[in-house]
Amino acid sequence: MDKIKKVHDLHDEIRDNVQRALREDIGNGDLTALLIPSDRTLKATVITRENAVLCGTQWFEACFTALAPEITIEWFFKDADRVQVNQILCEITGPARAMLTAERSGLNFLQLLSAVATQTRQFVDAIAGTNTVIVDTRKTLPGLRLAQKYAVTCGGGMNHRVGLYDGILIKENHIIAAGGILPALTHAREIAAPNVFIQIEVETVQQLQEAIAAGATMVLLDNFSLAQLRDAVAWTRQHAGQRIILEASGNITLENVRQVAETGVDRISIGGLTKNIQAVDLSMRFV
Template sequence: MKHLSDFSASDIQALARADVARALAEDVGPGDLTAALVDSSRNARARILAREAAVICGVAWVEAAVLACDPDARLTWHVTEGQRCQADQVIVEMEGNAQALLTAERTALNFMQMMSAVATKTATFVEAVVGTSAAIVDTRKTLPGLRLAQKYAVKAGGGVNHRIGLYDAVLIKENHIAAAGGVPAVLKRVAETAPQARFVEIEVETLAQLDEALASGATMVLLDNMDIPTLQEAVRRNAGRAVLESSGGVNLDTVRVLAQTGVDRISIGALTKDVKAIDFSMRFDAF
């Protein structure tokens, strides 16, 4: 499977169609009983409005939902992917079969509210570390079945994707180290078992473990739940040898101070797991 960074526009559209197909199957089942109350020959105009300021994300998913229900529907976007909108701003206008637009409504809004929430939260963290060298990075703490959509939204908000899954990169944690027989042994084992990995990262909890990892040739190190003085010392000891990532309990009150220690990356599970949906609504005008 390709990494998200290698996805083309057509790959994104295919991903959106697959996500939407599952969502519509879950929602519509054998048929939309309520939309059937509307004359099947009737057309309508509709518009999606943002009820609050946000970074817009999910354009391909909205289009996939609408076009799956009415392939002849027309959508006119007023806010592009990754662009900020204001409260009460019209995001997109559409025309098509009234039944189809009604059936697509909730699926389209569900994707946009979730993906825009991830993009907006990510952008807030990215803005908080402007002027430092730290990148804001996501994690695997995602909604089951929607990882690529959420990680796509992180990118739309200006963040950086960590590994997509267990298959594309190596993150060695405490239990891996214990099971493999120590830091030198586990790092040696990586070269034998996972030469295709995009990167190899090892987690440490103390400065002594950092020293051991660096001495064993580590090129990326996750500094787990370290306080500010310890992070500063870790950056000093590292002296640019490995990419350093800070993780654990990051919030908007702490992220800039963490970034100012000189770490290269700050990973934040809350970008994708603690998401408050952005409020959107769809309004119809039959004609």
């Protein structure tokens, strides 16, 4: 979240996300909500149907208050808290029509972002006790990148670059188009501002050695086997010490993530944290 705050105002992002969500759902008006008397005030609760890590309370709340500022929400948990099945997450009080209109958009944000935080926490817990950190990627839902990257931090993970503008990641196609590892890295150093990191992706230990010889300080080891990762870490620590950040990526699952961490890599990036998501089961019910 700290990195996101440095690049963007998260409050503005929440407002924009919520405005788009409400606009696409409501259109010219909520026809079904007209069944409810306009002066009716009710209370509702949101309950989780499964164990999860809560995330997205600000987005949820903004969906309701955007339609009726007088709506009040009392939270019993905060973002990044672990919640258990059948626990009440919050109580909502206000105009019934506005609450019903905001319900789906609010729950969509809360279910999605809690799912990202929950999945991230599973990976973080799986490598507990190692010196490796879990990081996200740019494989996010269009329009919701900052929200999902915030959710990753609530799950205990760290953010990689936010977008193409705040970091240089030289991948296979960049290397081919630039004419090789050395010219790609050389040009990257020429154009990068002091606060922009430069990372290069390699697919073999030989390419790793070439990249470090060319001055790389941050290397992405793409789709390396466990044996190749161990060889890469051993060679790097012997010849370059701890100054090189090694990141593993590709085909990382909950079943193998600890083995990957135990090879000694500094970071593990996982696109599935934000891409392969099954929403947390939440429900809102009037009291």
